[in-house]
Amino acid sequence: MAETPATKAPAKQTVRRVAVIGGNRIPFARSNSVYTNASNQEMLTAALDGLVTRYGLEGERVGEFAAGAVLKHSRDFNLARETVLGSKLSPDTPAFDVQQACDTGIQAAILVANKISLGKIESGIAGGTDTTSDAPLAIGDKLRKILLEANRAKDTKGRVAALLKVRPAHLAPDQPRNSEPRTGLSMGDSQAITTLEWGITREAQDELAATSHHNLAKSYDEGWQDDLVTPFLGVEKDNNLRPDSTVEKLAKLKPVFGRGEGATMTAGNSTPLSDGASAVLLASDDEAKKHGWTPLAYFVDYETAAVDYVSGAEGLLMAPAYAVPRMLERQGLTLQDFDFYEIHEAFAGQVLTTLAAWEDADFCKQKLGLDKPLGSIDRSKLNVKGSSLATAHPFAATGGRIVANLAKLLHEKGSGRGLISICAAGGQGVVAILEA
Ligand SMILES: CC(=O)SCCNC(=O)CCNC(=O)[C@H](O)C(C)(C)COP(=O)(O)OP(=O)(O)OC[C@H]1O[C@@H](n2cnc3c(N)ncnc32)[C@H](O)[C@@H]1OP(=O)(O)O
Numbered sequence: 054m055a056e057t058p059a060t061k062a063p064a065k066q067t068v069r070r071v072a073v074i075g076g077n078r079i080p081f082a083r084s085n086s087v088y089t090n091a092s093n094q095e096m097l098t099a100a101l102d103g104l105v106t107r108y109g110l111e112g113e114r115v116g117e118f119a120a121g122a123v124l125k126h127s128r129d130f131n132l133a134r135e136t137v138l139g140s141k142l143s144p145d146t147p148a149f150d151v152q153q154a155c156d157t158g159i160q161a162a163i164l165v166a167n168k169i170s171l172g173k174i175e176s177g178i179a180g181g182t183d184t185t186s187d188a189p190l191a192i193g194d195k196l197r198k199i200l201l202e203a204n205r206a207k208d209t210k211g212r213v214a215a216l217l218k219v220r221p222a223h224l225a226p227d228q229p230r231n232s233e234p235r236t237g238l239s240m241g242d243s244q245a246i247t248t249l250e251w252g253i254t255r256e257a258q259d260e261l262a263a264t265s266h267h268n269l270a271k272s273y274d275e276g277w278q279d280d281l282v283t284p285f286l287g288v289e290k291d292n293n294l295r296p297d298s299t300v301e302k303l304a305k306l307k308p309v310f311g312r313g314e315g316a317t318m319t320a321g322n323s324t325p326l327s328d329g330a331s332a333v334l335l336a337s338d339d340e341a342k343k344h345g346w347t348p349l350a351y352f353v354d355y356e357t358a359a360v361d362y363v364s365g366a367e368g369l370l371m372a373p374a375y376a377v378p379r380m381l382e383r384q385g386l387t388l389q390d391f392d393f394y395e396i397h398e399a400f401a402g403q404v405l406t407t408l409a410a411w412e413d414a415d416f417c418k419q420k421l422g423l424d425k426p427l428g429s430i431d432r433s434k435l436n437v438k439g440s441s442l443a444t445a446h447p448f449a450a451t452g453g454r455i456v457a458n459l460a461k462l463l464h465e466k467g468s469g470r471g472l473i474s475i476c477a478a479g480g481q482g483v484v485a486i487l488e489a
Pocket of ligand 1: 231476478
């Protein structure tokens, strides 16, 4: 009998492991310092081209480039593709934009990893960039509506009639806010509530901040940050780094989030607003072999979670505390089965409340449905090369920094497993596991 579409064998479905080949970033910078004239596209192109040069991809097509920025100008509606067109990659490389607030970078990596895992592409690059120095300013709603009306008018009389409605107050720009639309609270003020609820002390937060600076400073001294794309606009190092940070110095800073006696969050134990970009190359084993690339680590699993912070049922930045146990259960792992923990330091208070929640029997029982607490982690394995408090946190660039850092750490160790945890605005969180 002749083979028909209906009698043909089912289409091939593949699930493959996904290698992290390597990543790089430009040095991160505090807002309104050294990158005031750099756009998202320039920074992302620099991070991407760094990777393209390092892995011999000039003029080549990769399967896909997924990237994003949290704050985008309207001209950047097609940021990832425009970045490819301005880069050393082949213009035949497809690209698409991703946005999940501070989880943008890790989500971009997950999307690329899934496509590789399913056999749809052989390699891909994930990127992220953000600038708060070159933030998009929009015109206010009232002026925008008047201008649209003037644009629609059929004749000069109609246009003039519309434009005459403009009042001086309409000229105030609409600028991006660092606050949640549904609560009106900034990320910092939201976390200040959670920090207070969990009884996290000022000293514990300052200690975590000082450790982050010391770990990052040590990594520079050891030459570990050798894959940064430098100099970028003359910058060689993250300019937020303060190697001389001490708990005593940090204790002198005034609280900037929360109110009254319980306010413990300062500019020293919070990430600063900042600018920067990162990119990570992922590939199948076959593709890595073809190019002679040594995989640094493999993506094993990922999970996302979201919490109801609007009603106050949970803290804004607590989603990773929920995502991690789901992923651990699926993998049959405990919280202690890791050699490295990369927990994004949005605020020292966020890291410490997450760790406290995992140690708390009531939280683990009532909110996670577990018989016993997840327990403590070995703090000497946490953010060993520094994290966002020291590097700074250009929102969408942080995921790529963390994936690349962890993959490099696992490769150097030659074995083992690492946990990634990244909280984001909107009460969301993305977590992942990498293995050597
Ligand atoms: C999911 C997420 O990631 S949520 C997180 C998203 N990110 C955010 O919300 C960003 C939050 N950060 C901010 O809004 C701002 O950076 C703030 C409000 C914390 C601080 O802003 P600013 O007041 O402009 O900070 P600034 O850089 O001036 O620092 C204030 C002071 O702290 C000092 N300082 C900061 N870090 C340190 C340190 N490690 N050691 C000693 N002093 C320090 C500064 O020197 C400065 O001192 P000065 O006033 O004597 O000059």
